[in-house]
């Protein structure tokens with residue numbers, strides 16, 4: 001998968017697919033590098049197909065159609081994921097951050113419920129467990145926390161660990177920073 005910074009305000013849920021599509025339309029695939037470490041070529045990636053992915057927005061569960069690109073050389077496909085998603089999670093990165101910030105401040109999901117009504121207390125506890133098992137020490141060892149800005153945190157996690165923050169399954173992921 002390839003993660004990209006895509007402008008999107010979650011308060012405008014109806015705009016989600018539109019923002020994503022606008023980004024994808026303007027995406028110059030030729031700039032992308034294959035994130036398969038056995039390959040790694042640039043300039044060989046083309047648009048391939050779409051798949052549907054559930055996302056829990058405050059306004060309800062919705063579906064984002066996510067583009068997959070394919071490397072012509074090694075035939076690996078890569079999902080083009082927006083920075084506001086966490087791979088394999090339906091919960092937005094900003095909701096992860098809210099839950100974790102409350103946790104670090106000493107609150108529990110029972111006392112401080114997630115502000116997104118689609119995210120239930122049980123899910124919040126799972127997110128905290130994933131954080132403690134997989135990311136708490138990672139952040140500590142690079143002297144950072146869930147309180148730094150979202151973009152800065154994403155940049156640090158990719159540069160130090162090669163994964164999106166809170167990504168649990170270790171599928172290859174690379175951050176694409178548009179040069180335009």
Ligand SMILES: [Zn+2]
Nearest residue numbers: 034039071074
């Ligand atoms: Zn490749």
